[in-house]
Amino acid sequence: xxxxxxxxxxxxxxxxxxxxxxxxxxxxxxxxxxxxxxxxxxxxxxxxxxxxxxxxxxxxxxxxxxxxxxxxxxxxxxxxxxxxxxxxxxxxxxxxxxxxxxxxxxxxxxxxxxxxxxxxxxxxxxxxxxxxxxxxxxxxxxxxxxxxxxxxxxxxxxxxxxxxxxxxxxxxxxxxxxxxxxxxxxxxxxxxxxxxxxxxxxxxxxxxxxxxxxxxxxxxxxxxxxxxxxxxxxxxxxxxxxxxxxxxxxxxxxxxxxxxxxxxxxxxxxxxxxxxxxxxxxxxxxxxxxxxxxxxxxxxxxxxxxxxxxxxxxxxxxxxxxxxxxxxxxxxxxxxxxxxxxxxxxxxxxx
Amino acid sequence: xxxxxxxxxxxxxxxxxxxxxxxxxxxxxxxxxxxxxxxxxxxxxxxxxxxxxxxxxxxxxxxxxxxxxxxxxxxxxxxxxxxxxxxxxxxxxxxxxxxxxxxxxxxxxxxxxxxxxxxxxxxxxxxxxxxxxxxxxxxxxxxxxxxxxxxxxxxxxxxxxxxxxxxxxxxxxxxxxxxxxxxxxxxxxxxxxxxxxxxxxxxxxxxxxxxxxxxxxxxxxxxxxxxxxxxxxxxxxxxxxxxxxxxxxxxxxxxxxxxxxxxxxxxxxxxxxxxxxxxxxxxxxxxxxxxxxxxxxxxxxxxxxxxxxxxxxxxxxxxxxxxxxxxxxxxxxxxxxxxxxxxxxxxxxxx
Numbered sequence: 001x002x003x004x005x006x007x008x009x010x011x012x013x014x015x016x017x018x019x020x021x022x023x024x025x026x027x028x029x030x031x032x033x034x035x036x037x038x039x040x041x042x043x044x045x046x047x048x049x050x051x052x053x054x055x056x057x058x059x060x061x062x063x064x065x066x067x068x069x070x071x072x073x074x075x076x077x078x079x080x081x082x083x084x085x086x087x088x089x090x091x092x093x094x095x096x097x098x099x100x101x102x103x104x105x106x107x108x109x110x111x112x113x114x115x116x117x118x119x120x121x122x123x124x125x126x127x128x129x130x131x132x133x134x135x136x137x138x139x140x141x142x143x144x145x146x147x148x149x150x151x152x153x154x155x156x157x158x159x160x161x162x163x164x165x166x167x168x169x170x171x172x173x174x175x176x177x178x179x180x181x182x183x184x185x186x187x188x189x190x191x192x193x194x195x196x197x198x199x200x201x202x203x204x205x206x207x208x209x210x211x212x213x214x215x216x217x218x219x220x221x222x223x224x225x226x227x228x229x230x231x232x233x234x235x236x237x238x239x240x241x242x243x244x245x246x247x248x249x250x251x252x253x254x255x256x257x258x259x260x261x262x263x264x265x266x267x268x269x270x271x272x273x274x275x276x277x278x279x280x281x282x283x284x285x286x287x288x289x290x291x292x293x294x295x296x297x298x299x300x301x302x303x304x305x306x307x308x309x310x311x312x313x314x315x316x317x318x319x320x321x322x323x324x325x326x327x328x329x330x331x332x333x334x335x336x337x338x339x340x341x342x343x344x345x346x347x348x349x350x351x
Numbered sequence: 352x353x354x355x356x357x358x359x360x361x362x363x364x365x366x367x368x369x370x371x372x373x374x375x376x377x378x379x380x381x382x383x384x385x386x387x388x389x390x391x392x393x394x395x396x397x398x399x400x401x402x403x404x405x406x407x408x409x410x411x412x413x414x415x416x417x418x419x420x421x422x423x424x425x426x427x428x429x430x431x432x433x434x435x436x437x438x439x440x441x442x443x444x445x446x447x448x449x450x451x452x453x454x455x456x457x458x459x460x461x462x463x464x465x466x467x468x469x470x471x472x473x474x475x476x477x478x479x480x481x482x483x484x485x486x487x488x489x490x491x492x493x494x495x496x497x498x499x500x501x502x503x504x505x506x507x508x509x510x511x512x513x514x515x516x517x518x519x520x521x522x523x524x525x526x527x528x529x530x531x532x533x534x535x536x537x538x539x540x541x542x543x544x545x546x547x548x549x550x551x552x553x554x555x556x557x558x559x560x561x562x563x564x565x566x567x568x569x570x571x572x573x574x575x576x577x578x579x580x581x582x583x584x585x586x587x588x589x590x591x592x593x594x595x596x597x598x599x600x601x602x603x604x605x606x607x608x609x610x611x612x613x614x615x616x617x618x619x620x621x622x623x624x625x626x627x628x629x630x631x632x633x634x635x636x637x638x639x640x641x642x643x644x645x646x647x648x649x650x651x652x653x654x655x656x657x658x659x660x661x662x663x664x665x666x667x668x669x670x671x672x673x674x675x676x677x678x679x680x681x682x683x684x685x686x687x688x689x690x691x692x693x694x695x696x697x698x699x700x701x702x
Contacts, residue, residue, distance in 0.1 A: 011658075289691055291684070300674060305701050307362075307688050310665070310678040323651060323669060325676070327661040333642070337658050340640055350656050 001084055002032055002052040002060065002106035003075055007338040007351070008266050008331075011322035012299060015351055020107035021059050024270060026285040026302055031264070032106045033063050039104070042117050049073055049091060050106070051084045076230045082244040083209055083236035085191075086202055087229065090213045093195050094220035100128045101198070103191040103241075109273065111260025119257050123192040126160050126253070133201065133249055134160065134192040137185030137256040143175035146265055148187035148242060150254050151178075163252040166242055185256050187242065189263070198245075206244045209236055267315045268331050271297040295328065322350050352435055353383055353403040353411065353457035354426055358689040358702070359617050359682075362673035363650060366702055371458035372410050375621060377636035377653055382615070383457045384414055390455070393468050400424055400442065401457070402435045427581045433595040434560055434587035436542075437553055438580065441564045444546050445571035451479045452549070454542040454592075460624065462611025470608050474543040477511050477604070484552065484600055485511065485543040488536030488607040494526035497616055499538035499593060501605050514603040517593055536607050538593065540614070549596075556596045560587055618666045619682050622648040646679065673701050 002020050006013060013019045020032040029037065032050075039048055050060055051073040060072050073087055085103055092099050102120055110116045123134050137150050148168050152161035166187065170178060178184035193201075202210035212235070216228040237244075246252055262273055274282040279294040286300035291309040298306045298316040306316065315331060317324045322341075326334060341350050353371050357364060364370045371383040380388065383401075390399055401411055402424040411423050424438055436454055443450050453471060461467045474485050488501050499519050503512035517538065521529060529535035544552075553561035563586070567579040588595075597603055613624055625633040630645040637651035642660040649657045649667040657667065666682060668675045673692075677685060692701050 011656075287695070289688065289695070291688070303672060303700075305362075305673045305692065305695075307673065307675045307677070307692065309676065309681060309684065309688070311676060314661070316674070316676065318669060318674060321654060322656045322658065323667070323674070324658045325660065325662060325667065326658070330660060333660065337640065337642070337660070341656065341658065344638070344640070344656075349654075 001081065001103065002050050002056065003078060003084065004105075004107055005053075005078070007335055010334060010338045010341075010351065011319045011324050012317055014320075016055070017059070018056075018107075019264070021056070021063060024109075024264065024284065030063055031109065032060070034110075035104065035106045035108070036064055038110060038113055038117070039102070039120075041113075042120050043102070046071070049088050051075060051088050053078065074226065074229070076233050079233060079236045079238045081189075081241040082202075082206055082239045083233060085198070085241050086206075086209050086213050086236075087233075089195055089198050089202070090217060090220050091225075093199060094217065097195055100124050100192065100194045103189075105189045105263070107264065108189070109260070109262045109264050111273075112258065115257055116259040116261075119255055119259065120190075120192070122159075123255055126157070126255070127192045127194055127197065129194065131197045131200070131251055132160075132193065133197060133246065133252045135163070135246065135252070135254050136188040136190040136259070137254040138188050138261045139256060139258055140175075140179045140184065140186055143172060143179045144186065145169055145172055145175050147263070149175075149178050149184045150187050151183050152185060152254050152256065156253055160253045160255050163246075163254050166247045168242075185254060186261075188259075188261055191241065191246075201245045201249050205248050206237065206239070209244075212236060266331050267297055267299075267317070267334075268328055270299075271315075271328065297328070352432065352454065353401050353407065354429060354435065355456075355458055356404075356429075358686055361685060361689045361692075361702065362670045362675050363668055365671075367406070368410070369407075369458075370615070372407070372414060375460075375615065375635065381414055382460065383411070385461075386455065386457045386459070387415055389461060389464055389468070390453070390471075392464075393471050394453070397422070400439050402426060402439050404429065425577065425580070427584050430584060430587045430589045432540075432592040433553075433557055433590045434584060436549070436592050437557075437560050437564050437587075438584075440546055440549050440553070441568060441571050442576075444550060445568065448546060451475050451543065451545045454540075456540045456614070458615065459540070460611070460613045460615050462624075463609065466608055467610040467612075470606055470610065471541075471543070473510075474606055477508070477606070478543045478545055478548065480545065482548045482551070482602055483511075483544070484548060484597065484603045486514070486597065486603070486605050487539040487541040487610070488605040489539050489612045490607060490609055491526075491530045491535065491537055494523060494530045495537065496520055496523050496526050498614070500526075500529050500535045501538050502534050503536060503605050503607065507604055511604045511606050514597075514605050517598045519593075536605060537612075539610075539612055542592065542597075552596045552600050556599050557588065557590070560595075563587060617682050618648055618650075618668070618685075619679055621650075622666075622679065648679070 005018050009019050021030050023030050049071055054074045127134050151164040153164045155162040212232040219225050219228050271282050276282055281290050282297040284299040285302045286304045288298050288306040293308050293311045295313045296311050300306055300318045313328045315326045315328055341347055356369050360370050372381050374381050400422055405425045478485050502515040504515045506513040563583040570576050570579050622633050627633055632641050633648040635650040636653045637655045639649050639657040644659050644662045646664045647662050651657055651669045664679045666677045666679055692698055
């Protein structure tokens with residue numbers, strides 16, 4: 001799933017270059033490329049499908065030049081994860097109705113790849129030939145209020161625990177209770193199931209979406225697929241797979257682990273993940289000299305130098321034609337700033 | 352005089368692009384170009400000579416394309432203002448020993464051009480055919496400790512007052528006394544005199560320099576001039592015209608006025624001079640959106656956008672491959688930062 005937009009990483013992310021296409025670590029690989037590289041180790045690369053918005057097709061082909069165009073599934077508009085997954089499921093079903101599938105966001109970070117891939121392989125075995133729906137859960141290390149939580153029960157098969165409840169972003173108090181209980185895990189947004197199982201789940205819990213894709217199943221994987229997708233997609237319900245299916249379905253399991261996972265949701269989360277100097281400053285991609293500075297994150301293009309003095313707890317980001325300086329504690333305001341930039345005359349180059 | 356170097360405007364100024372070549376106001380004209388434009392209104396452009404370091408010759412020709420190469424006087428090394436002025440004087444003397452001349456730094460700002468040019472015309476009349484040495488004085492509006500001061504006496508001819516004393520950069524206490532006295536004026540570094548008068552002053556007060564230029568007077572304004580300048584210049588005494596001549600000479604006068612003058616010595620002085628928004632923020636060349644910000648100066652390349660939050664009293668400057676953020680109160684440390692950048696491995700692109 002590589003269709004996301006988002007302004008929280010502005011000015012590093014832009015409308016025409018959202019987060020999944022960005023190289024956050026100066027490694028030369030974007031989050032999308034890192035996600036592709038990771039899955040290509042357990043799945044034939046030709047079996048990887050990228051679902052994205054039509055406007056990102058060229059960017060995908062540029063970043064993943066070995067991909068065939070047919071591996072890119074183009075959404076004419078954004079309808080959250082349920083229609084996105086229904087589309088991928090329909091395509092795979094047209095090729096092999098007995099297949100199993102992994103669904104993963106293209107813009108998350110995994111630093112413990114071996115553990116992650118091991119979980120993917122075990123998960124695929126667990127769902128293949130069964131009616132299990134599986135999600136990967138992450139053991140929380142802080143009472144994060146920005147994530148969804150999954151409550152695991154004691155029932156299940158070994159590490160694969162049956163899910164009791166899904167809870168969307170809790171308040172801080174509740175998040176603390178969740179963390180201390182040991183029963184709650186972050187919802188990573190990585191799912192596994194057989195095509196047959198998810199198809200039946202759509203029919204049961206999102207019958208309107210299921211019906212639309214059933215209607216066009218005969219053109220899937222043919223030259224006319226895009227035409228029909230463009231027709232049905234805009235009228236699909238805008239709903240997440242979590243709300244639409246996972247919270248209602250039976251036999252939903254969670255496999256929990258420590259994968260060095262982050263959804264890289266904000267500059268603050270990038271700060272938390274990154275190596276720090278003696279004064280807890282983080283420098284990403286560029287070089288820096290700091291004086292009387294602590295707890296800052298500075299992100300400039302590679303090869304660029306930042307000389308900073310007298311800053312504590314700031315985000316400093318420069319990219320192309322824009323510079324952002326903002327207190328880390330106020331990073332939730334970046335969205336508002338971007339809205340204000342949007343209202344500027346001649347703004348089109350900045351967002 | 353356009354030979355200066357300086358790191359106080361780093362990263363906007365660089366070794367290969369010092370202050371006089373920079374467009375500080377987004378007008379499309381550098382300080383050098385503005386100085387040239389200004390004097391071309393009272394002096395034929397063909398009579399303007401630029402004295403600079405050899406390494407800036409191409410930059411001068413690029414910025415002032417109508418200049419003939421012969422109007423650029425190249426110093427092989429830096430020897431402060433006395434040898435610089437001796438060189439220009441010798442060249443002019445070879446062309447017309449009865450000429451009068453104005454000496455001015457290329458990197459100062461004048462915002463009241465009519466008043467300034469009026470003073471130049473009156474000053475040239477005052478020195479022509481006399482043995483008067485004249486300097487322009489600026490009425491101080493603050494107890495500045497970074498400038499030289501000129502004490503004017505009551506004697507003189509009208510506005511042209513005889514100078515009592517020159518004082519280099521005073522401490523703050525003394526600067527306050529100077530300002531309150533009403534007798535002291537900032538030394539603008541703009542001088543006028545006849546070639547004959549300054550030639551005699553060199554012979555009297557800086558006889559070694561006078562002798563060197565006398566020796567090569569027969570090659571001045573010929574093809575061999577540069578060759579001989581390159582030979583004598585390195586052995587010239589490194590001394591300012593103020594120390595070397597003005598402090599000792601008789602018949603030194605000062606013409607005081609309000610020309611909207613600034614030597615633009617630091618980011619702080621650019622801040623003080625510039626128009627401010629409701630929160631006393633200054634934005635130079637670029638666009639800006641500010642939140643919880645006051646008393647800052649932000650300078651980015653034209654067309655660029657700065658979004659700033661939670662800054663009070665900072666300098667924010669980005670140019671090419673470097674970004675500087677520094678408290679305005681600590682701007683004297685910029686020199687040290689640049690020295691530190693100089694010590695970085697692979698620093699050559701940054702300074």
